Amino acid sequence: MNHKKLSNLHKIGAVSSLSGVPTPTLRVWEQRYQTFQPQKTESKHRLFTDDDVLKATLLKRLTEQGHGISNIANLATTDLNNLLQQQQETNQRKARTGLQGQSASVAVIGLTLAARIESKKFTLSFNNQAIRITDIFSNLTQALAATFQTKTQILLIHTNSLDAGVQVDIHRLAKINNSLQVIVLYNYGQEPVIESMKRSGMIVRREPISDSDLADLINSLRVVDTESSAAHLPSGTIIPARKYDDIELMRVAGISSDILCECPRHVAEIITQLASFEQYSRDCLNKSTEDAHLHSYLSTVSGSARALFESALEMVAKHEGIDLRALSK
Secondary structure (H helix, E strand, O other): OOHHHHOOEEOHHHHHHHHOOOHHHHHHHHHHHOOOOOEEOOOOOEEEEHHHHHHHHHHHHHHHOOOOHHHHOOOOHHHHHHHHHHHHHHHHHHHOOOOOOOOEEEEEEOHHHHHHHHOHHHHHHOOOOOEEEEEEEOOHHHHHHOOOOOOOOEEEEEEEEEOHHHHHHHHHHHHHOOOOEEEEEEEEEOHHHHHHHHHOOOEEEEOOOOHHHHHHHHHOOEOOOOOOOOOOOOOOOEOOOOOOOHHHHHHHHHHHHHOOOOHHHHHHHHHHHHHHHHHHHHHHOOOOOOOHHHHHHHHHHHHHHHHHHHHHHHHHHHHHOOOHHHHOO
């Protein structure tokens, strides 16, 4: 057994710690229902996979909600996840007393990250905001080769190393699935790559990151919950990533000197300022636990406003006969 394989395997104590399922319970599920089929070392230690960690987490959540273990012990992780999401949507509909924000659809790349998101502990830290896990993949290669069950608003990705090759794969995945936002958690990364991804509108954070901080990052992507939200940006939906980078906005601002109306320049400058403050607020999220919720709200407000002004820019450009697509070349 090589070191690469060992790095993705866990002893039963680690599975218990990650999933919240007591070790004796894991042994019962393995022996009575054959839920897991761990590998064994020469010294007879059982080693469990990342998929086993996710399965244990899902089984714990479902049994807590009243499902009999004998009925679900042998289901695949995809089926367990779908069952959990159906249960959560039913509970949310029962608890809903008025019109509230829509649930955010999330595809998770990384099994241990998926187990974490599916855990009750994370759900509690998310303050009951609705998220719906639509797809779960082991890694980027598997995600790129797969067909997603549905259009995903948020890509939540974990990668051990973040280099130029991984960056290309992440951009490809986001483009293929037309995802609105991307959150990348990494262990080791190259600074130029990290900065480039941030400039493109992605949220990039180095592990470890707490459940509450991760929940704040996800919340910062949702349109602010106010009665004055625009009709095309309803409360609770996901704020689109930036449509125009700083270079494109500078070109728009330069064009306006050649026409009578100065609106393109003013709107472009406002978008640049809002995008800068949006990024500043996101960067502040992990710097101060006490201020995390405040910066999450500030990021949400500025992101919502930035998306609205991008729509306004497109209206102004159409009125003035400016081809924004030509400026992006």
